[in-house]
Amino acid sequence: MNLTLLLLFPLFTAFVILFAKGLKQVRVIALIGSIFQLLLAGKLLMAYYQIKAQGNQSQMVFEYIQNWYAPLHLQYHIGVDGISIAMILLTAFVVVAGILVSWKTEQLSKEFFFLLILLSLGAYGFFISLDLFTLFFFLEVAVIPKFLLIGIWGSGKKDNSAMKLALMLMGGSALILVGILGIYFNTHTETGIHTFDLLLISKMNIALPIQKIFFPFAFIGFGVFTAIFPFHTWVPDGHASAPTAASMFLAGISMKLGGYGCLRVATFLMPDAAHAYSWIIILLATIAIIYGAFATMMQTDLKYINAYSSISHCGFVLLGIGMLTKTAIMGAVMQMVSHGLMTALFFAAIGMIYSRTHTRMVSQLGGLLKAMPFISSVFVIAGLCSLGLPGFSGFAAEMTVFMGSWQNPDKWFRLATILACASIVVTAVYILRAAGQTIMGPMVNKEHELLTDASWNEKSAAILLIVGIVVVGIAPFWLIDLIQPGTEFIMSKLGAVALVK
Amino acid sequence: MLNEYLILLKSEWIIIAIIFLLLFIKVGPKEWKNETLLYGINILLLFNLLAGFYNNVEGNLFNGMYHSNQLIFLEKNMLNLGVYLVSLIAYPWLKEHKHLLEFYILLLSTLLGMFFMISSGNLLIFYLGLELSTIPIAALANFDLHKRQSSEAAMKLIISSAFSSAILLFGVSILYGTTGSLSFNEISQHIYGNQLQVIAFILILAGFCFKISVVPFHLWTADVYEGAPAPVTAYLSIISKTAVLFIFMSVMYTVFKTIATQWYLMIFVLSIITILIGNLFALRQNNLKRFLAFSSIAQVGFILLGLSGTSIMGIASVIYFLLIYLFSNLAAFGVITLVSAVANKETISDYKGFYKTNPFLSWVLAIALFSLAGVPPTAGFFGKFFLIMAGAERGNYIWVVFAAINMIISFYYYLKVVKAIFMDPNDQPIETISIPALPKLAMIICLAGMILTGFFSWIYEYIYSLSIL
Numbered sequence: 001m002n003l004t005l006l007l008l009f010p011l012f013t014a015f016v017i018l019f020a021k022g023l024k025q026v027r028v029i030a031l032i033g034s035i036f037q038l039l040l041a042g043k044l045l046m047a048y049y050q051i052k053a054q055g056n057q058s059q060m061v062f063e064y065i066q067n068w069y070a071p072l073h074l075q076y077h078i079g080v081d082g083i084s085i086a087m088i089l090l091t092a093f094v095v096v097a098g099i100l101v102s103w104k105t106e107q108l109s110k111e112f113f114f115l116l117i118l119l120s121l122g123a124y125g126f127f128i129s130l131d132l133f134t135l136f137f138f139l140e141v142a143v144i145p146k147f148l149l150i151g152i153w154g155s156g157k158k159d160n161s162a163m164k165l166a167l168m169l170m171g172g173s174a175l176i177l178v179g180i181l182g183i184y185f186n187t188h189t190e191t192g193i194h195t196f197d198l199l200l201i202s203k204m205n206i207a208l209p210i211q212k213i214f215f216p217f218a219f220i221g222f223g224v225f226t227a228i229f230p231f232h233t234w235v236p237d238g239h240a241s242a243p244t245a246a247s248m249f250l251a252g253i254s255m256k257l258g259g260y261g262c263l264r265v266a267t268f269l270m271p272d273a274a275h276a277y278s279w280i281i282i283l284l285a286t287i288a289i290i291y292g293a294f295a296t297m298m299q300t301d302l303k304y305i306n307a308y309s310s311i312s313h314c315g316f317v318l319l320g321i322g323m324l325t326k327t328a329i330m331g332a333v334m335q336m337v338s339h340g341l342m343t344a345l346f347f348a349a350i351g352m353i354y355s356r357t358h359t360r361m362v363s364q365l366g367g368l369l370k371a372m373p374f375i376s377s378v379f380v381i382a383g384l385c386s387l388g389l390p391g392f393s394g395f396a397a398e399m400t401v402f403m404g405s406w407q408n409p410d411k412w413f414r415l416a417t418i419l420a421c422a423s424i425v426v427t428a429v430y431i432l433r434a435a436g437q438t439i440m441g442p443m444v445n446k447e448h449e450l451l452t453d454a455s456w457n458e459k460s461a462a463i464l465l466i467v468g469i470v471v472v473g474i475a476p477f478w479l480i481d482l483i484q485p486g487t488e489f490i491m492s493k494l495g496a497v498a499l500v501k
Numbered sequence: 502m503l504n505e506y507l508i509l510l511k512s513e514w515i516i517i518a519i520i521f522l523l524l525f526i527k528v529g530p531k532e533w534k535n536e537t538l539l540y541g542i543n544i545l546l547l548f549n550l551l552a553g554f555y556n557n558v559e560g561n562l563f564n565g566m567y568h569s570n571q572l573i574f575l576e577k578n579m580l581n582l583g584v585y586l587v588s589l590i591a592y593p594w595l596k597e598h599k600h601l602l603e604f605y606i607l608l609l610s611t612l613l614g615m616f617f618m619i620s621s622g623n624l625l626i627f628y629l630g631l632e633l634s635t636i637p638i639a640a641l642a643n644f645d646l647h648k649r650q651s652s653e654a655a656m657k658l659i660i661s662s663a664f665s666s667a668i669l670l671f672g673v674s675i676l677y678g679t680t681g682s683l684s685f686n687e688i689s690q691h692i693y694g695n696q697l698q699v700i701a702f703i704l705i706l707a708g709f710c711f712k713i714s715v716v717p718f719h720l721w722t723a724d725v726y727e728g729a730p731a732p733v734t735a736y737l738s739i740i741s742k743t744a745v746l747f748i749f750m751s752v753m754y755t756v757f758k759t760i761a762t763q764w765y766l767m768i769f770v771l772s773i774i775t776i777l778i779g780n781l782f783a784l785r786q787n788n789l790k791r792f793l794a795f796s797s798i799a800q801v802g803f804i805l806l807g808l809s810g811t812s813i814m815g816i817a818s819v820i821y822f823l824l825i826y827l828f829s830n831l832a833a834f835g836v837i838t839l840v841s842a843v844a845n846k847e848t849i850s851d852y853k854g855f856y857k858t859n860p861f862l863s864w865v866l867a868i869a870l871f872s873l874a875g876v877p878p879t880a881g882f883f884g885k886f887f888l889i890m891a892g893a894e895r896g897n898y899i900w901v902v903f904a905a906i907n908m909i910i911s912f913y914y915y916l917k918v919v920k921a922i923f924m925d926p927n928d929q930p931i932e933t934i935s936i937p938a939l940p941k942l943a944m945i946i947c948l949a950g951m952i953l954t955g956f957f958s959w960i961y962e963y964i965y966s967l968s969i970l
Contacts, residue, residue, distance in 0.1 A: 069958045071817070071965040072890065133886075140877045147916060151924045159924060163916060170912045174905035177886075181893040181901060445890075 001047045003062050003128050006088065009037050012112050023109040030099050030113040030153065034120070038092040041085075045482075046087055052485075059489050060130060060199065068133070073195050077131035083486040086479060087127045087260055090337050090460030093468050094344045095120045101348050112153055115145040116245055123253050132180045132196035135265070136355040137444065139176070139225075139257060143169050144251065146238075153243040161237035168234040172224030176261070179218030183269060186210045201269050205336070208272050212221055214372060215273030218343035219266040219281070225258025227293070229284040229310045230316060235358075238284070239307035240360075244351025249305065251310045252344035256336045257328045259317040263329065269319060271494045274324060279412070281322030286416040288315030293426035297433075302350045302360045306433050309329035309386060312423065313339045319420055320401040323413060326491045328404025333483045335401055338385070338393035338472055344383035345465040349375060352458050353438070356451045362434055371451045376439040378454075378462045383431040385469050388424055393472035398424070400476075422447040438493060509560045509569060512577050515549050516613045520606055527602045535596055542605055543939060546588050550581045550645065563676055567683055572967040575820070576619050577746045583611050583740040583827050589943035590835040591732035593842040597837040604644060607637035608736065609813040615744035619751070624673050627748065631669075634744065635662045635712075638737060642729040654728025661711065661721040669708025675701035677735040678721050681715055685756050694760045702757055709752075712745040714798050715805070716775040723782070726794035731841050734790050735834035738797045743823045750808060750816055765895075773903060776802030780910040786846045789837050792918070795829070796873060798828060803888050808890030816968035818891040821961050822884035825872065828950035829881055832869035836862050836942045844931050849918055854927030859934055863922050865944045872951045878905055880954035887961070 013033025020026045044062075051061050060079035068076045082090070098116065105112050105355040118141070125138030143166055151162035184194050187204050191421050195201065224231040235255075239247050267274045274281075292312030299305045313335065320332025352375045353368065354360050369376040385392035388399075443449060454462065507514065521649040523542070526533065557574040561567070588608070595601050604713045606863050614633025620625035639662060643655035677683055680691035692698055711718040726734045757764060777797065780798030807818045839862070841847055856863040872881030936944075954960055 067958075071962055072814070072887070136886075137877050137882070140882065143869060146875050147919075148923065151920060159920060162924075163913070163920070166916055167909055167913055170909045171906075174908055176717055177889065177905050178898065178902050181890060182898065184890070185893055185896070 001044060001062050003044075003064060003080065006037070006044070006124045006128060007121060009033065009040060010117050013037075014117040014121070016119065017110060017114045020110065023106060023428075024128045026110050026113050027103055027105075028101070031096070031499040033117065034096045034099050037120070037124075038096050041089050041092040044080070045085055045089065045340060048080070048082070048482075059485075063130070073193055074133045075131045075197060076134055077158030077162065077197055078134070079130045080128055081486040081489070082482040082484065083260070083263075084127045084338050086333065086482055087256060088124060090340045090468075091120060091253050092128070092257070094340060095250055095466060096346055097348060097461040097465050099298065100250045100457040100464075101248070101351055102243070102245040103141070103455075103457040107153065112149070112243075115149050116249070116427070118142075118151070119145040119246075119249055119317060120253075123249075123257065126257055130198045132183065132198060132201075132265065135198075135261070136176060136180060139261070142254065142257075143173070146242075146246065146254070150238060150242045151247040153246070153305070153479055154155060154241040155243070156241045157237065158241040161241035166232045167237035168224060168231060172231070172258070173285070174220045174267075175224070177221075179214045179221055180265070182210065182214035186214075189501065192410055197301065198264070198269070202313060206270060208276075211270040211273035215270045215277060217264055219262055219274075219277070221260035222258045222266060223284075223318065226255050226262065226314045226318060227258075227288065229287045230313075232292075232311050235311050236304050236307040239310065239347075240301065240303040243353075244347060247306075247347040247351070248344040251307070251347060252340040255310060255314050256317075256340055258334065258338050259314065259321070259452035261320065262321055263332065267324075268490050273463045274494065278322050278324055281318060282413055284316035284417050285315045285322055286419055288312065289319065289420045289423050290426075291422040293430070296430045297426060300362055301431075302362060302365075302434065302438070303347070305362075305430060306346050306350060306358055309430070310339070310343050311428065313386070315341070316398060316401050316420065319416070320404060322409045323405045324407045325404045325492055326487055327400060328485060329490060331400030331402075331404045331478060332488045333487065334393075334472070334476065334479055337479060338397040338469070340463050341468040341472070342385040342392075342394055345462065345469065346386065348458070348461055348465065349379040350494055352454060353379070356415045357445070357448055362437050364444060365438040365448070366441050366445070367439075368448065368451075369439045370443060371448050372453045374454045374459060374462075378466070379439055380435050381466060381469070383435045385473070387428045387431045391470070391473050393476070396473055396476035396479075400480075426493060487490065504612075505561065506541045507558065508556070508558050508909075509562055509567075511556065512549075512553055512574075512581075513561040513613060513616050514550055516609050516616065516764065519545050520609050520613070523602050523606050523609075533600070535601055538601055539592055539595060539939070543585070543588055543592075546581075550578070550585045553578045553581050560601070561622070562568070563623075563626075565686065566626045567617070567620050568622045568645075569620050571883060573620055575964065576615055576744075577958070579820075579824055579827065580615055580619075580744055583743065583831070584608065584736075586827075586831045586943045586946065587732055587736045587740065590735065590831065590838050591704070592939040593839050594730060594732055598644070600644065600646075603643065607641050610637045611635070611741070613735050615740070619744055619747045620683050621748070624677070624685070624688075627671065627752075628666075628670065631712075631745075632666060634741065634832065636735070637668070638741060639852055641733045641736070642725060642835060644733060645730040646730070650728035650747065652728075654725045656713055657721050657728075658725045662706045663771070664821075665708050665711035668704050668711075672701045672704025672706075674710065675704065685752070689758060691895075692757060692759045694763065697933055699760065699966075702760060703767070705752075706764070706818070709745060709749050710771065713742050713801050714794075715771050716778040716798065719798050722798060723794050723834065727788055727791045731790060731834060731838040734794070734832060739830045739834075742797070742801065743827065746804060746819065746823060749818055750819060753808070754816070765809055766845060768805050769897065769900060772802045772805035772809070773900070775799070775805065776904060776907045779898040779916075780803045781909050783914045784910070785960075787850060787912075789847055789852070790848060792914070793833060794835075796911065796914070797830065799907070800873070802907075803885065803904060806900060807888035808891075809897075809900075810894045811964065813965065813968050814891045814894060817961065817965040818887035818966050820968070822888050824960070825880040825951065825954055825962075826953070827885040828947045829869045829872035829879075831952065832865050832944055832947035833873070835940050835947065836869075838937065839933060839934060839940055845935050846931055849921050852918070852930060853921045853925035854930035855922040858930050858932060862934065862936070863947060867919050868948060868951055870915040870919055874912050876912075878955065879951050881951070883955040883961075952959060 063079035122142035618630030639659035645651035783795035872879035875885035
């Protein structure tokens with residue numbers, strides 16, 4: 001199966017959108033394009049199962065290499081393994097849901113859908129890249145659409161948030177650039193040439209001092225995308241000011257770009273440095289989890305609640321990666337998928353509420369269950385998934401992360417695990433409080449009684465994401481089987497963690 | 502024998518022919534309409550551009566004073582392309598200008614000077630070319646005859662140019678004194694790195710740095726760019742810089758190869774302060790031409806970073822970056838010239854809400870700014886990436902980190918303009934401008950260049966294969 005199709009489809013869709021006239025044509029084209037992309041991702045999954053059933057043991061399947069800049073040994077090298085496929089499916093789900101939720105965007109609709117599709121193109125390209133240059137290219141493709149989406153269609157202090165987001169993500173990219181250049185110039189193939197190829201580099205042993213210099217650059221660079229502790233400040237304003245589809249994409253997928261990068265680039269290629277720095281990663285992750293949770297409790301704006309809780313949940317991803325055990329890393333990948341679906345659902349629900357009530361403040365909302373039962377149920381489901389109720393994907397993912405973290409016997413790491421577990425209580429507080437106050441209880445604003453419930457597009461978006469959450473929640477073994485070979489490969493590079501100290 | 506002179510100097514002869522044709526038209530009896538002249542001259546320049554790709558013969562003339570090889574032909578083609586695009590975007594401003602023919606005669610004279618400068622093998626011809634390329638530009642800077650700012654710009658340019666040429670000549674004379682020859686090849690064999698030669702190098706470097714606006718020799722840049730008419734600013738900031746950078750690279754890598762460690766350190770320091778000062782000042786500018794002036798100073802800092810790498814990757818990435826810089830800047834200047842000529846608005850605040858009235862122009866300007874900032878999928882990303890790669894090759898990661906961090910600062914000020922165009926509301930936005938055919942052609946060529954050059958790697962591979970100096 002040709003992976004470039006995953007890129008050509010969105011490109012073609014975006015191109016056709018440029019020629020469409022009027023909102024109706026544009027949104028239908030965007031929807032058809034993204035549904036095709038979802039079907040293509042499904043087909044990719046089937047093809048992957050098929051090829052594995054035939055006994056193909058190679059690490060990356062459907063590889064394709066094309067020399068791009070031969071004098072510099074830059075290649076367009078793509079391929080997937082289970083982890084990439086999981087992320088591609090996540091992206092496809094979130095993009096379809098995002099387009100459905102934005103069905104009524106009147107202002108500059110052509111540009112809006114064009115930028116959204118371009119954003120998804122960047123994400124797909126990122127997940128299938130096996131060459132660091134290609135990976136970096138697709139990572140940066142997404143920055144300008146984000147800036148424009150927040151700046152033009154956003155709300156609140158959108159100019160400020162858009163600029164802050166763009167600059168901090170560029171900062172992350174700058175650090176990643178230094179990291180990958182360091183890797184490039186310090187690796188030689190047998191013929192003595194430098195390369196950016198992920199698989200080739202993973203076979204080489206980079207000297208430990210070099211690893212220790214460039215690992216922080218690469219990890220913190222990708223960490224900025226995943227809201228690692230001191231560089232998380234772009235998340236609350238960015239997510240809150242963005243239009244709904246952009247928030248769904250930002251929180252659902254863009255933050256996972258960082259997590260995937262941390263795993264695939266920083267940890268995979270520089271495993272010894274990962275061991276050396278794991279305590280810092282775990283420290284920062286734990287701070288993110290606890291600080292994110294406590295900061296969320298203080299928020300009075302629904303979108304800010306979700307944004308800060310994203311910081312907290314993405315802290316779990318970094319915690320899992322930092323622990324460097326197989327179960328913890330699997331948990332991190334599961335958390336990426338689960339949180340992606342869950343936060344997209346949550347932002348969709350908040351967006352539906354906002355478009356009807358024109359307020360996001362919890363104090364001004366109340367008793368919405370009476371007026372909008374469907375939307376309220378979606379809101380509650382998203383909230384329950386966030387706090388880790390069994391049956392939803394959040395529980396499966398967080399459980400795996402905790403179990404994997406506990407396997408690491410270092411007493412400080414165990415303390416971090418305990419603290420992270422304790423943060424679930426705080427999560428429960430803010431979720432239940434937000435849900436209770438807005439959905440249940442007395443109606444605060446009499447006008448809200450006249451609100452309409454979800455329309456067909458919003459219902460479809462919500463149901464799509466709920467299906468994803470429930471499937472991963474009830475049958476996590478499907479996801480685990482998918483990502484297991486990839487995780488084992490990464491672990492083989494990390495070597496045996498010294499479990500006995 | 503005569504054939505050799507005709508064929509090797511082919512590009513120069515074509516320019517001379519066009520200049521003489523224009524002179525005859527000027528002194529001739531017939532009164533031509535400006536539009537007819539403009540279309541005719543642009544066709545001639547297109548012919549000049551296309552002719553540069555055919556029948557290029559390598560060789561030496563005048564005992565090695567003038568030499569040409571495939572790399573120099575590539576450079577001349579880039580300059581031809583640049584002049585053609587500048588001429589296209591100058592159309593709305595020249596349409597009502599009284600001294601149209603003088604403009605082109607002066608412009609092409611500078612181009613001729615640049616051709617001699619980059620083909621020089623001897624310090625004398627180099628200096629001749631350098632002067633021929635700078636003096637007419639000072640006259641060109643004055644071409645907004647009714648504006649006092651324009652005359653001021655011209656005065657500043659000519660006086661600073663003269664001063665810097667004097668310093669350059671001082672360095673050249675010391676170099677001649679210590680090596681006994683003016684020919685590049687012979688000088689390079691006699692560079693030993695003693696103090697007098699290093700001083701000569703520093704003086705020559707100062708002369709070069711003035712022309713390419715490296716800090717601290719950049720003080721003339723902002724005022725001249727702001728005062729001169731927009732097409733002349735475009736020409737100065739892009740083509741003049743490009744030509745000087747070409748010969749600069751050639752001189753550094755061939756003549757001064759033996760003192761490479763010394764000049765590496767100098768370039769390092771100059772690059773750091775150039776990027777820093779360029780970025781810091783660009784943050785505060787409101788006039789678009791001044792803004793582009795400071796941003797181009799920062800870009801030159803990046804080019805110095807790329808220049809410092811080892812020969813092949815360094816030269817290839819610098820030339821590639823200059824090509825992309827040409828497209829990006831000319832696209833931006835195309836929009837600015839059009840708006841300045843039609844609506845007379847030059848500040849970023851005037852451009853607020855530009856998207857509502859002029860979507861095509863907004864997108865051209867926005868993509869140009871993204872390309873200058875180095876954002877994929879525009880070619881500017883590839884250009885900057887390769888420059889930083891060339892710089893990292895020497896292992897100087899402090900420089901690389903500094904450059905990467907400064908990309909963020911530059912990103913901020915480029916995005917500020919994009920924000921004004923797309924997001925800021927304005928009660929009186931610039932009215933819808935109908936774009937004449939010639940500037941539109943220029944913008945489409947630049948757009949194609951910016952978007953496609955990154956993906957068509959054969960352009961870079963071709964440059965790389967020629968970059969053996």
